[in-house]
Amino acid sequence: MELYLGIDIGSVSTNLVMLDPLGEPYLAPLYLRTQGQPIAALQRGLAIIRDQLGKGDLVCGVGTTGSARQLAGVLVGADVVKNEISAHAVAALRILPEARTVIEIGGQDSKIIILRDGIVVDFAMNTVCAAGTGSFLDQQAFRLNIPIDEFGALAGQACTPVRIAGRCTVFAESDMVHKQQMGHTLPDIVAGLCEAMVRNYLNNVGKSKDVAPPIVFQGGVAANQGMRAAFEKALQAEVVVPRYYNVMGAYGAALLARDQTQRRAGTGFRGWQVSTMPFQQRSFECKACPNACEVIEIKQEREVLARWGDRCGRWGVTGAEADQAVQQH
């Protein structure tokens, strides 16, 4: 079978999705923790996928996205390297072609994407800090001693959600502690936290955006029933959580790779051996001029695969060139 691989490497998770030529998931999508080691996470993911493939299966296109999209693109030989906003939009439109709003809340960032007639007309990403993202929710669940999976169900039991203030994690946390000390019930606090996160999201990322249904809610936080309910309450509209809500970036990247390679035959995929190759990543400060750029270098044994981060291009393989190299591969 001709297959298309999408890879999304973010600061929290590394996701892989393998699609068939019709754009449907061929294998169960993978959701792995990045744990600060994007290369290792990627290799682990590739190995798991490789072991599930049959004899006639062939990778015909690869797309990468996420904050480590460039790195991942160089390592695997991607046909498309795409920012996560566009990748998420593509995936949401695949699931719900008439979608007009995409809410995406991941591990360390959140976005809103406004769609009209199947194209992106506006978007925003969180600007200030991690308040209202998955990491914050995880941290609070841990502090309240609730397994994160039960968090949403607990919120559903609330009678009067408490009001929790807080622009940033530190303030929100201290306000929550205060509310606990005042004797509010756990479900009310949890539901209050969800409502505060939704309020912050709509006042920050969603500010002045034309939020209209149908609304798709994706990203790791979409698993949380409490958050979904809080969004539905605040927006007075149904909120759709897609089946593969936590790997939508990778899904979108795979779809983009499929479109790209079907238009332009041939893939740059470097093969499954990537999962076992030794790569080294390092960064250094360039001393050539007082700009002191921080250069990142990726090596495969002795060979330099890519370098980026310098403003003058002195280090040869810059971001743009690496992208071009990827596309010419």
Next chain:
Amino acid sequence: MKITYPHMGNLYIAIRALLLKLGLDPVLPPPTSRKTALLGVRHAPEFACFPLKLNLGNFLEAREMGADTVLMGGGIGPCRFGYYAEVQREILADLGVSMEMVVLEPPSGDWVTFKTRTRSLVGDCSWWQVLKAIRFAWYKARAVDALESKLLYLRPRLCEPLQLEAIYREALRRVDMAENRRGLDLAVSDFLKDTRGLPGKSGDLLRVGLVGEIFTVLDPYANYDIERHLGLLGVEVTRSIFLSEWINEHLFGGLFHVGGLDHLKEAASPYLNAFVGGHGRETVGATVHFARQGYDGVVQVAPFTCMPEIVAHSVLPAVTRDHGIPTLSFYLDEQSGVAGIVTRLEAFVDLLEARRKKRLKEGV
């Protein structure tokens, strides 16, 4: 007197020329870097604007190189820039750094103060010499503008943008070194000649206007190289304001009669029909102007908490509503992350491309 001054993009070239022609001994601080930003942030008020912090870092680095005097611009408000020098002077004093601040205020009718202040700076130079120095600095600024606008035009059009940038840096160096107008003209014309033969790409380009607060528009460190990122994504960037226009307005008191910014005020009037400090009104006007010229989008840049640009940003949704031009705003400070900026720029370019395709389809 060893005199230093803050960086703002390529402003250093014009100011160095001015000071040298006045017979002064300029000390150019190292290019603004992470170290500069850290120094500035450590000593400046938390919510002061980013340029104030970067300036302060520049002064402290220049101090290490032996500078004892600072040349700063001033202003009469309401934008905070007009009071930067006062705040910086107090901070330096509390740090025990003895540096004299010389502030060039726009004359605003008070020519006597302006003259005595300038006199303290220029010493024995005759007014004729001063005028000649100003004129030469002006030509340098114009030469820098010529190089920069050509760079913005060519970067998305050439197969090898990095080669272009190398040629540009060399041309900039020659403009900086030039001792007379002939040298300047030659540096510019050689740049045009050298870039003519470079292999180009074909295809329709997206065009984006860059608007906003002047420091963040002009300074690549402060704006995290936004022009370059856009250029490498294949977008032609046009600035709403260039160095020479700012110098003329703020340092030379409008001495040179160049096409002013009146047409921008006019364009802004349905949305923001009043001066709001800084270039807030021009930001709105330029956005309208770019929309009328058929540009695909507008990027606004401003320091975090910048008042005039916040006013401008507040009314931009109305411009988008009427003119259909998408805008993207960035508030920049030491905490902005380059990854987030690049992701937004890429998504913005995707958005603009999709819009253009859709329009073409509908046009057919």
Next chain:
Amino acid sequence: MIKVGIPRSLLYYSYFPLWRAFFTEMGAEVVVSPETNKAILDAGLRSALDETCLPVKLFFGHVLALTGSVDYLLVPRLISVEPKAYICPKFMGLPDMLRARIPNLPPLIDVAVDFSRGTGNWENVLSSMGRLLAGDRRLIRQACRSAQAAQSLFQEQLEKGWLLPEALNGAAGERGTERPAPPSPGSGRLNIALLGHDYNIYDEYISMNLIKRLRSMGARVATADLVSQAVIDEQAGTLPKKLFWTLGKKMIGAAFAFCDSGQFDGIIYVSSFGCGPESLVGELLARWVKRRRGIPFMLLTIDEHSGAAGLVTRLEAFTDMLLRREKG
């Protein structure tokens, strides 16, 4: 009767007696938005740009509280109320920001107030406003006189030691009548100078009842309104460069006057999150106060997320410190 809405926000605290008297005399009904509450704040947070400062967000909230129930909304374009000084860029763009972001606004009375060039005065501004309401010339002139009388009574009361909300009520009541002696400014052992823009320190919701809390902690509270304009001008005139923000000038002039009086145990400066001029004025003031007198100085930054618990902790710590200093 025509209803003119006045948002209880920003320069309401400085000019309400003037505006109220003028429009009432013109035959209009003046409607003021309710005192700040959670709903007003939330509405402001939703509609104003996220990057703007707390007071402007709050102003949006007060405007929204009036939209739909008034015929006109008073939102003067406040550029400058004295020569060579401004309020701030956001005040200058208020009408434009509202129009771009709030649908179905009633017509704005957005006459520009610009005395920066030394020309222009309230009489001209009020006359323009009156013409918008299509008042005849004699009526306008009469209304101007009443307005200015009300405003000067208000100023007088402030300088006599009335706290601003008390004077606002006084001037809003029976005009011209003498009021009984002003209530005592608190009878505690500590003398505290409370500095901050009027719309921050006198908005009980936003300041979390700061003044009452200080008084209940046994402090006598003085604000910049006690200091006459002449003294403020004189004190602020000692700066190496003239400060071009009217409100910042008032803070600095008053702080210097308080320092010089030698009567104060501490200075508390309230600043709102995102305020541009304050980011520099607060910094300069902290440095100058320290150098001049060494009077203890505390900066309180308030934002929409501040909790009262944090405020009380800080106030208590500050007053405890002052009391210990007094003993030592």
